[in-house]
Amino acid sequence: MNKNLNEWLSYLEQLHPTEIELGLTRIGKVARDLEVIDFEGKVITVAGTNGKGTTCAFLEEILIQAGYKVGVYSSPHIQRYTERLRINKQEMPEQLHCQAFEKIEALRGETSLSYFEYVTLGCLDILKAQQCDFILLEVGLGGRLDATNVVESDISVVTTIGIDHVDWLGHDREKIGFEKAGVFRAFKPVICGELDAPISLQNHAQDIQADIRYAGSDFRAKVGLDSWSWIGQKTIDDLPLTLMPLQNASTALAVIEALQLDLPKSLLINAIGKAQLAGRLQKLSQCQKVDTYLDVAHNPQSAEYLASQIEKLRKPKGKIFAIVGMLEDKDLTGTFSVINHCIDHYHLIPLECYRGASQQTLLNHYQASNDLPAKVDCFETIAEAYNCVLTKANSTDIIIIFGSFYTVSAFLTFQQG
Numbered sequence: 001m002n003k004n005l006n007e008w009l010s011y012l013e014q015l016h017p018t019e020i021e022l023g024l025t026r027i028g029k030v031a032r033d034l035e036v037i038d039f040e041g042k043v044i045t046v047a048g049t050n051g052k053g054t055t056c057a058f059l060e061e062i063l064i065q066a067g068y069k070v071g072v073y074s075s076p077h078i079q080r081y082t083e084r085l086r087i088n089k090q091e092m093p094e095q096l097h098c099q100a101f102e103k104i105e106a107l108r109g110e111t112s113l114s115y116f117e118y119v120t121l122g123c124l125d126i127l128k129a130q131q132c133d134f135i136l137l138e139v140g141l142g143g144r145l146d147a148t149n150v151v152e153s154d155i156s157v158v159t160t161i162g163i164d165h166v167d168w169l170g171h172d173r174e175k176i177g178f179e180k181a182g183v184f185r186a187f188k189p190v191i192c193g194e195l196d197a198p199i200s201l202q203n204h205a206q207d208i209q210a211d212i213r214y215a216g217s218d219f220r221a222k223v224g225l226d227s228w229s230w231i232g233q234k235t236i237d238d239l240p241l242t243l244m245p246l247q248n249a250s251t252a253l254a255v256i257e258a259l260q261l262d263l264p265k266s267l268l269i270n271a272i273g274k275a276q277l278a279g280r281l282q283k284l285s286q287c288q289k290v291d292t293y294l295d296v297a298h299n300p301q302s303a304e305y306l307a308s309q310i311e312k313l314r315k316p317k318g319k320i321f322a323i324v325g326m327l328e329d330k331d332l333t334g335t336f337s338v339i340n341h342c343i344d345h346y347h348l349i350p351l352e353c354y355r356g357a358s359q360q361t362l363l364n365h366y367q368a369s370n371d372l373p374a375k376v377d378c379f380e381t382i383a384e385a386y387n388c389v390l391t392k393a394n395s396t397d398i399i400i401i402f403g404s405f406y407t408v409s410a411f412l413t414f415q416q417g
Contacts, residue, residue, distance in 0.1 A: 144182020
């Protein structure tokens with residue numbers, strides 16, 4: 001078809017009647033024809049409400065330092081579509097994505113595929129050709145019916161279980177837990193990083209006789225003043241504290257143990273300290289006047305962790321200025337409720353995307369949340385909000401920009417533009 005990547009993505013957006021349509025029937029048919037159900041390398045599927053990306057980042061860093069070829073498929077991207085697939089931390093060229101799309105278009109016939117299904121198949125096709133030793137698949141939504149679940153994995157991971165995507169996954173943790181557990185495979189290892197695993201998840205693991213290992217009982221993290229220890233079948237001391245959640249690092253180490261990889265302690269210490277991921281308490285080096293961080297926290301669970309880290313970063317007598325943009329179908333009131341106590345001044349912005357909440361919607365939910373300690377201003381654009389913050393903030397303050405992948409993307413685009 002001789003389309004460039006932007007033309008292909010525009011085509012895919014118009015191809016299917018709905019943005020999200022869960023189910024494996026359609027994608028399964030094309031995946032079999034494309035021969036991307038099974039891989040020679042080890043496949044690790046990572047599901048969860050929060051922490052999927054950081055868990056993959058820890059695993060990626062460990063495995064690469066151990067000398068393996070590692071492919072990672074994740075979503076959504078922040079700025080570039082090619083961020084969704086990386087091999088040993090390198091994004092694949094646009095041409096490979098276009099070639100994969102051409103192959104899928106020729107194979108699918110009359111089968112209609114959603115945008116995410118098409119994208120997943122394209123990335124799987126590239127991964128197959130790259131012959132990776134390890135493939136990390138980050139689940140897009142839920143697990144049981146997510147497009148990534150078409151692949152037969154060797155190890156399944158669940159990071160956390162929280163309330164999110166209720167229109168598709170259900171309104172309580174038991175229903176959501178069952179959906180996440182859909183990535184488990186009979187008789188194969190499962191790593192559960194959720195400290196309070198729903199009964200539905202535990203029952204499903206038992207029903208299919210998965211070899212499940214639970215955080216808090218089979219492995220755990222013990223945090224000290226300036227380091228932490230991981231305790232599983234063996235203990236690893238002197239691990240470095242990081243801005244990314246230690247529970248996700250602990251989960252990653254449990255995966256390494258399940259893979260039966262005997263790696264040097266020095267390698268694990270170095271890899272845990274080096275691992276990072278865009279948009280997860282990402283400190284911007286170009287903002288030198290005031291420490292500025294980006295985070296994609298977009299629900300109460302992730303916002304609660306963000307709040308705990310902000311309090312650690314806060315300087316004596318310093319203020320926290322927040323620029324917030326969120327999607328309207330998230331738990332906006334709940335998100336504000338868990339982070340209000342550490343924000344001194346909110347700057348609310350609209351997101352110019354499908355489901356983006358207006359400033360007034362954000363303000364209404366802030367006013368409905370518990371405790372109202374912060375000052376609040378509304379702005380039309382992220383540029384206006386940031387420029388306003390810079391007139392008030394000084395070197396003892398911190399700026400945190402959060403609420404969605406779209407928020408982080410908008411800020412980075414503004415900075416580069």
